[in-house]
Each structure stands twice: as C-alpha cells, then as structure tokens.
Amino acid sequence: MRLRRLKKVQNSFGFTLIEIMLVVIIIGVLAAMVIPNISGRGKQAREAAARADIDANMSAALDLYELDNGVYPSTEEGLKALVEDPGSANNWNGPYLKKKQIPKDPWGREYVYASPGVHNSDEYDLSSLGPDGTPSDDDVVNWVK
Template sequence: MSLRFPAGQAGPASSRSGARRRFLRAFTLLEILVVLAIIGLLAGLAITNVDKIFGGAQISTVQLFVRESMKTSLTTYRIHLGDYPSTGDGLQALITRPSAKGDRWNGPYIEGGKVPLDPWGEPYQYAYPGTRNKGSYDLWSKGADKQSGSEDDIGNWDSAAPTEK
C-alpha cells in the first residue's frame, strides 16, 4: 500500500526539510538586536520629552480654570453678594461664608470643599480689584517655576499661552 499526498503537500521525508526551511526563515540574533536598539532609542527620546509632551496639557488646564471654571463661580458670587470677593477673603470666600457678608452668601460656589491647586501643586493667586484687569479681578497660576511675576505666569488676562523655555 502506498501513501499518496495531495499536490503541493510534502510527504514524511520532505517534512524534515520543510522544518529546516522554516528554521532558516527565523530572525537572526543581529536583526533582533537592531530592533531592540531602535526600540530603546525611541523609548529614550520619549522619556526625555515627557515634560514637553504633558507641559502643554498643564498650561491648557490652567487656562481653562482661570478663564472659564472660576469665572462662573466668581460671577455667581458677585450676583449674590453684589461684588467679587476681596483680595483678603480670596478664593476661600467661594467655599466658606465671609464673616462680613451676612445672609446673602449662598455658597459654596466651588464643589469639593477646598480651593483647587494648579497642576504644579500651588494655590491659585487672586486679587480684587485686579491690576491687569481693571474693574475686575486677576486670577493666575505662578506656572511651572512657582514664582509670581515671571513670564510663565498664566492668568485670566493672558491673550496667548506662555512660551516654553
């Protein structure tokens, strides 16, 4: 009795040579090392640029907070009490009733029970009346350098994003 194999399929004797051909088609050690070196290079570039990649998100978060999120809370406070919180009362007046404001305070105007910190872990700065926004308030983050008055400050007066150093 003879075994017949369909066309295109090898018999038992040629299956060993097929396995040898598959083995010869595998990656060489050199090819694997080159791929690993490229992956390592790309990972190194990504790690060194993480701050630049996510720094833009931090700036956008602050801009949204000082221009929109807090604007709503401060405007509601002004509608209820007739004016913005004083510099002395600060943003804390949005959470706890200032002693001089009496019954008109209808807060808290911020959820969470505390004034949020900026992305760098610092409190937002507030002044009323503002020096940069005449007739209104100034609200700003000291930025990544954590120094008020430097060029990386981000406030509700900014018309453009600060530049990266």
C-alpha cells in the same frame, strides 16, 4: 539520520547578529521619533488644566459670587469666600465651588487672586505661578488669553 536531525535543530536556534541589530536600529528610530513628541505633553496638559480652572471653573464661581453679592470677594477675603461665608457678603449663597474646597493649580500651589485687579481693575486678577512657582513668563493668567 540522527546527525541530519541535529544539524537542523542547531541551525534553527536563536537569531543572527544582523537580525538583532536590525531590530535594535528600528526600535531606536521609533524612539527617536516618538519621545520628543511625548516629552512636552505633560507641561501642555498642566497649562491646559490651569487655563480651564482659571477661565471656566474659578471664573464661573467668582461671577456667581459677584451676582449674589454685587461685588467680587476682596483680596483679603480671597478665594476662600467661595467656600465659606466671609461675613461681609450681603447675600452669600455658597459654597460656589462643587467640591467645597479651593482647588490648587496643577503644580500643587494656590492660585493668586487680587480684587480689584492690577490688570483687570474693574474685576479681579487670577493667576497660577506656573511650573517655576514665581512670577514669570510661564504664568497662566486671566488677563492674557
């Protein structure tokens, strides 16, 4: 009787090698399908955040500044004119940004502002230098939608 009970206990411990290999293969297949889809999301999210800052937040603040003062801040005044009176503004009613500070792009760098713009000569150019921090094809800009 005791021998029979020991055999049952010995047979029920652990997993077989085939079961373990099957689980490892399934996990490998799932990882191979999921990882490529996840890996590009960080870059896309940062680009989308920069696009939202440029097309919505900063543009709205710059348009309000222009509405109050008749002109956009000059390149020299820069985006700082949205949070501090530059002194040359006729009717500055700022700060024009809610947090009262100039946001950085998703890569931690300052946005590049020029008025009048090279690409938007009657308004302004606003851009993020993207992940590489240099003017290149990966920049997020307000003159290309």
